[in-house]
Amino acid sequence: MSAHTPPDPDNNVTSPLEDALGRPVRDLRISLLDRCNFRCPYCMPESEFHRDYQFLRKRELLAHDEILRIVRVAVSLGVTKLRLTGGEPLLDKKVPDLVAALAELKGVDDLALTTNGTLLAPMADALAQAGLHRVTVSLDTLDEKIFREMSGNRGDLQKVLQGIEAAEKAGLSPVKINTVVQRGINDHTVLDLLEHFRGSGHIVRLIEFMDVGNRNAWRMDQVVPSRELVDRIHERWPVRAIGRSYPGEVASRYEYEDGKGQLGFISSVTEPFCGACSRARLSADGVLYTCLFATAGTSLRDPLRAGADEARLAEILSSVWLRRKDRYSELRRPDATNTHVLKKVEMYRMGG
Ligand SMILES: C[S@@+](CC[C@H](N)C(=O)[O-])C[C@H]1O[C@@H](n2cnc3c(N)ncnc32)[C@H](O)[C@@H]1O
Ligand code: SF4
Numbered sequence: 001m002s003a004h005t006p007p008d009p010d011n012n013v014t015s016p017l018e019d020a021l022g023r024p025v026r027d028l029r030i031s032l033l034d035r036c037n038f039r040c041p042y043c044m045p046e047s048e049f050h051r052d053y054q055f056l057r058k059r060e061l062l063a064h065d066e067i068l069r070i071v072r073v074a075v076s077l078g079v080t081k082l083r084l085t086g087g088e089p090l091l092d093k094k095v096p097d098l099v100a101a102l103a104e105l106k107g108v109d110d111l112a113l114t115t116n117g118t119l120l121a122p123m124a125d126a127l128a129q130a131g132l133h134r135v136t137v138s139l140d141t142l143d144e145k146i147f148r149e150m151s152g153n154r155g156d157l158q159k160v161l162q163g164i165e166a167a168e169k170a171g172l173s174p175v176k177i178n179t180v181v182q183r184g185i186n187d188h189t190v191l192d193l194l195e196h197f198r199g200s201g202h203i204v205r206l207i208e209f210m211d212v213g214n215r216n217a218w219r220m221d222q223v224v225p226s227r228e229l230v231d232r233i234h235e236r237w238p239v240r241a242i243g244r245s246y247p248g249e250v251a252s253r254y255e256y257e258d259g260k261g262q263l264g265f266i267s268s269v270t271e272p273f274c275g276a277c278s279r280a281r282l283s284a285d286g287v288l289y290t291c292l293f294a295t296a297g298t299s300l301r302d303p304l305r306a307g308a309d310e311a312r313l314a315e316i317l318s319s320v321w322l323r324r325k326d327r328y329s330e331l332r333r334p335d336a337t338n339t340h341v342l343k344k345v346e347m348y349r350m351g352g
Helices: 064-076 095-103 121-130 144-150 157-170 187-197 226-236 301-305 310-323
Strands: 027-031 081-085 110-115 134-138 176-181 203-208 239-241 252-256 262-266 279-282 287-289
Touching: 027 064, 064 095, 064 279, 064 301, 064 310, 081 095, 095 110, 095 121, 121 157, 134 157, 144 157, 176 187, 187 203, 187 226, 203 226, 226 239, 226 262, 301 310
Parallel strands: 027 081, 027 279, 081 110, 110 134, 134 176, 176 203, 203 262
Antiparallel strands: 239 252, 252 262, 279 287
């Protein structure tokens, strides 16, 4: 039996559920599907994820009503922030219906979605009307040729830019732009990207190339430390740190001293932030993970399909969280020689 107070049926949080290191569960990232219309080499390289690759079958994926049941339980245990992701979540044409149901849950104060942006323009209004608060759009460069390469020869840069514009018009703001930076690949185009979005109200977040999963041929020498980027940016447009806006926020925030807005740095490799990590992840096949770099998780789909009620699901979820001790990024050796040893779950599967 879990030591945690059982959830109250009205979804009111009775006491914060904290893990073994005293970190509350606050965020749930929900991967809707493992498929994607891109093949970004740092996530789903084409050589591994080819035409014959077997993605999850429909019956293996959680249905929306199953997702809702799990989210209700998670909210009753303290989750207040939800993010829909994948794979590419907008490949699921019924996402607005799911958003509408999630938006009605009492206790959810942040409802967001991460997308590569290609299918966003035609869906932005429907998502906003359904109650989505904001979107994060991944965009690694404005250089057409490099963009094409970094999407695995699938992406159309103009469509992504139209998606960002449509999201802004629909009120899904502030739009955050996620940019993975790889040395020798797109790091020389970062300033152009920042210049484009400076003063637009959108917030670019520069992400260190991470050793998620085991299939992206990660190499430490392709990581550009955020510190180095801050220095490069500061030379062009002076910036100052403004700190995180809430405990557990992944990005360290900066602002341009000339008032042209904010930018963020996600430095999981060089400045790990496990200490305040409040994120749980639900994979597309219903496995609960407590760390982005996890090697194993706990199925919620199996007990749910075997008839578990809400109280039982809450018991499983809380016992997993109470035992949680993950702090992978902090334990990664400085030379990162221990990263390939672990059989980590791929990011497209558990949700970025
Ligand atoms: C896995 S994707 C899923 C959502 C959607 N397909 C997208 O690309 O926005 C979520 C985020 O993870 C980031 N990501 C994927 N692999 C990464 C890696 N190896 N290092 C850093 N970020 C990564 C992507 O750039 C994206 O912003
Ligand atoms: S980062 Fe997103 S868009 Fe790129 S392959 Fe992974 S899931 Fe697809």
